[in-house]
Amino acid sequence: MRKACVLGAGSWGTAQALLLSDNIDRVVLWGREEDGIESIKEERENKRFLPGIKLPSNIEISSDMAYALYDAELAIIAVPAQAVRGVVKSMAGYLEDKTYLVNTAKGIEIDTGMRMSQVVEDVLGGEIKSRFAVLSGPSHAEEVARKIPTVVTVASFKKETAFYVQDAFMTTYFRVYTNPDVAGVELGGALKNIIALAAGIVQGLNYGDNTKAALITRGLTEITRMGIALGGDARTFSGLSGIGDLIVTCGSRYSRNLRAGELIARGYSLPEVLDKIGMVVEGVYTTRIVYKLAAKMGIDMPITQACYNVLYEGKKPEEELNRIMSRQKKHEIEEIVNNIEGW
Ligand SMILES: NC(=O)C1=CN([C@@H]2O[C@H](COP(=O)(O)OP(=O)(O)OC[C@H]3O[C@@H](n4cnc5c(N)ncnc54)[C@H](O)[C@@H]3O)[C@@H](O)[C@H]2O)C=CC1
Numbered sequence: 636m637r638k639a640c641v642l643g644a645g646s647w648g649t650a651q652a653l654l655l656s657d658n659i660d661r662v663v664l665w666g667r668e669e670d671g672i673e674s675i676k677e678e679r680e681n682k683r684f685l686p687g688i689k690l691p692s693n694i695e696i697s698s699d700m701a702y703a704l705y706d707a708e709l710a711i712i713a714v715p716a717q718a719v720r721g722v723v724k725s726m727a728g729y730l731e732d733k734t735y736l737v738n739t740a741k742g743i744e745i746d747t748g749m750r751m752s753q754v755v756e757d758v759l760g761g762e763i764k765s766r767f768a769v770l771s772g773p774s775h776a777e778e779v780a781r782k783i784p785t786v787v788t789v790a791s792f793k794k795e796t797a798f799y800v801q802d803a804f805m806t807t808y809f810r811v812y813t814n815p816d817v818a819g820v821e822l823g824g825a826l827k828n829i830i831a832l833a834a835g836i837v838q839g840l841n842y843g844d845n846t847k848a849a850l851i852t853r854g855l856t857e858i859t860r861m862g863i864a865l866g867g868d869a870r871t872f873s874g875l876s877g878i879g880d881l882i883v884t885c886g887s888r889y890s891r892n893l894r895a896g897e898l899i900a901r902g903y904s905l906p907e908v909l910d911k912i913g914m915v916v917e918g919v920y921t922t923r924i925v926y927k928l929a930a931k932m933g934i935d936m937p938i939t940q941a942c943y944n945v946l947y948e949g950k951k952p953e954e955e956l957n958r959i960m961s962r963q964k965k966h967e968i969e970e971i972v973n974n975i976e977g978w
Pocket residue numbers: 643644645646647648666667670684713714715716718721722739740741742774775776777913914915917
């Protein structure tokens with residue numbers, strides 16, 4: 636009998652348990668007791684994070700990490716990025732040699748600037764790399780749980796691991812592509828959340844579709860610039876985990892980062908916004924660390940800088956937008972100009 640476990644009983648963890656339960660005999664959804672594990676167990680529904688979706692009988696609910704990981708061929712990490720190190724530390728004693736480990740958190744560790752694969756390796760050691768993968772792409776829990784066609788990417792250092800994870804997740808409504816570019820896939824998923832916050836801010840200010848389209852497009856330029864500098868392949872940012880995720884997160888009514896930006900533009904303070912959303916808003920943390928990394932590395936990231944100023948320096952969104960619009964004139968794509976003599 637095949638067994639998998641999902642660590643993190645929020646919206647994405649619950650949606651992934653549902654997804655895996657279509658392909659794998661037993662799925663254990665693990666969460667902390669304070670996350671209402673007992674009521675999820677009794678009601679067969681995660682009313683707080685994924686209301687309206689009943690959990691099938693092959694999903695077990697547990698707050699016992701040893702039980703969740705025992706004999707599992709696959710373990711999924713689905714907690715906020717800043718909690719990944721702690722969760723990986725607590726699973727270390729129970730993770731079996733045969734278990735594949737897949738991270739789905741989209742973020743960068745604030746204290747270290749590490750990507751999630753680096754955090755996992757830092758805790759578990761280099762041997763984990765051959766069994767590790769990252770799953771990312773445009774995929775809101777609310778739609779996946781309703782079996783709405785969704786397409787994502789799995790990246791791994793090892794081809795066989797990527798193929799294994801692809802098979803484990805693929806269903807008629809969930810299609811998975813493979814990609815060897817772990818850094819690129821991770822960075823696309825993390826950096827798009829900053830742009831989603833900015834898109835929410837312009838939406839909240841009642842600017843039009845022109846502004847949003849410009850922000851998405853220039854946001855992709857910014858993501859790609861930093862993504863390459865941190866080790867990603869430029870082509871990955873034109874894929875599902877790059878522009879794909881950017882499109883969904885800047886347009887979907889389910890996007891937490893987009894909604895958070897909107898509330899900020901309407902004058903709510905950051906703590907009020909986080910309280911109102913009630914789920915993790917990864918872009919708030921990613922903005923902080925990426926702003927610092929960009930300054931340290933000398934990388935031009937005007938949208939990230941504007942987000943940082945609004946979130947952490949008390950600057951007015953309208954003024955930040957004005958500042959971006961009136962920067963010095965530029966070519967759209969430097970690389971094209973550099974290759975044409977006389978330009
Ligand atoms: N919700 C979605 O549609 C998607 C979310 N993701 C990513 O998945 C990650 C988790 O997001 P969501 O499930 O949406 O967040 P959420 O806010 O819905 O749930 C997070 C869960 O993790 C738990 N948690 C927090 N700290 C913990 C810790 N130290 N130990 C154990 N559990 C802890 C929370 O109590 C909560 O149950 C994020 O990085 C997000 O970007 C990725 C793709 C889609």
